[in-house]
Amino acid sequence: MSLLVDSLKDRMLFAIPKKGRLFEKCIELLAGADVKFNRQHRLDVALVQNLPIALVFLPAADIPRFVALGNVSLGITGQDMIAESGHEPAIEQILPLGFGKCALQVQVPVSGHIQSVEALAGSRVATSFEVLGGRYFKEIDEKVQASAEGKGRPSTTIEYVGGSVEAACALGMADGIVDLVESGDTMRAAGLHAIATLMTSEAVLITPSQAHPSLTPELAHIIPLLKARFAGVLAAKRYVLVNYNVHEDNLHEATVITPGRRAATVSKLESGEGWLAVSAMVERKKMAETMDRLSETGAEDILILALDNCRV
Numbered sequence: 001m002s003l004l005v006d007s008l009k010d011r012m013l014f015a016i017p018k019k020g021r022l023f024e025k026c027i028e029l030l031a032g033a034d035v036k037f038n039r040q041h042r043l044d045v046a047l048v049q050n051l052p053i054a055l056v057f058l059p060a061a062d063i064p065r066f067v068a069l070g071n072v073s074l075g076i077t078g079q080d081m082i083a084e085s086g087h088e089p090a091i092e093q094i095l096p097l098g099f100g101k102c103a104l105q106v107q108v109p110v111s112g113h114i115q116s117v118e119a120l121a122g123s124r125v126a127t128s129f130e131v132l133g134g135r136y137f138k139e140i141d142e143k144v145q146a147s148a149e150g151k152g153r154p155s156t157t158i159e160y161v162g163g164s165v166e167a168a169c170a171l172g173m174a175d176g177i178v179d180l181v182e183s184g185d186t187m188r189a190a191g192l193h194a195i196a197t198l199m200t201s202e203a204v205l206i207t208p209s210q211a212h213p214s215l216t217p218e219l220a221h222i223i224p225l226l227k228a229r230f231a232g233v234l235a236a237k238r239y240v241l242v243n244y245n246v247h248e249d250n251l252h253e254a255t256v257i258t259p260g261r262r263a264a265t266v267s268k269l270e271s272g273e274g275w276l277a278v279s280a281m282v283e284r285k286k287m288a289e290t291m292d293r294l295s296e297t298g299a300e301d302i303l304i305l306a307l308d309n310c311r312v
């Protein structure tokens, strides 16, 4: 073990969720950014081979705390975990990563008599988000207790559960829950529906708001380097490259459809006769519509090329 501690000395520590919803996506992102490592079985630390970084695999819920205290200089976790940790002011969110998108919602049984957060106030609410759930219902309780019909109503009881929160109502331990929703499948399967949203969330790259004194300038420069690499990987997924030929008379109309990120690249075709070759990045989700519209302007030989990687 002492050997491992020694090898961490001159490396920047980067915390990655060790399992769960964010794990696979983080591994894909690291591969896209050419961060190479070998993780030994059951070891939660992996040395990166081609950069002075050590990856530490931690529970997503613990990562905000390690980053806020400066024990690790970079981390990936959900915005929900950051808010729940109470360490928000000590954390800087430097890049939203576009995955792990979900919403933290209040849910109640579809067929029950409680159908609003005001009606739920004073009852039992099960959640893994004690801090956010507690803060939310404290405000609702105050509002309800200040009203004529809510006078004397007890405060809401927040019941902590570590997982499978959606089972709490059916098991009779709660009247409502606060839990994450993405597709809504889990919620519907449990006979629940959402009546309020506390926050939306996605995975983010985070650093301490104030750099730890032990972080040398040589290691500190890895933060913007990795941020740029990750942003490139995300952009390569989001955009495709469109190439087409168009007559100069139709160039303006065509480049309105494909303005590119900064501008489209336009070059003359060898054959002359006023034909030009145009190349531009377009959003992947708009690719079919872009091709339709380009065809209508008289563009020809329209090619869509996937991007392996890019720097934006």
Ligand SMILES: Nc1ncnc2c1ncn2[C@@H]1O[C@H](COP(=O)(O)OP(=O)(O)OP(=O)(O)O)[C@@H](O)[C@H]1O
Pocket: 017, 019, 020, 021, 022, 059, 060, 061, 077, 078, 079, 080, 081, 099, 100, 101, 102, 163, 180, 181, 182, 183, 201, 202, 203
């Ligand atoms: N259904 C979902 N869709 C998208 N993102 C989600 C979903 N559920 C959770 N997340 C995001 O992933 C983070 C980690 O959630 P996850 O449930 O995987 O936690 P875990 O406790 O680390 O893993 P496990 O549930 O396996 O114990 C959440 O904080 C949230 O940001």
Ligand SMILES: O=P(O)(O)OC[C@H]1O[C@H](OP(=O)(O)OP(=O)(O)O)[C@H](O)[C@@H]1O
Pocket: 020, 021, 163, 164, 165, 166, 179, 180, 181, 182, 183, 184, 185, 186, 187
């Ligand atoms: O809206 P959906 O797409 O169905 O996703 C929502 C579910 O995903 C999360 O749990 P997860 O499956 O990660 O397991 P957990 O309950 O053990 O945390 C969350 O707590 C919900 O239960």
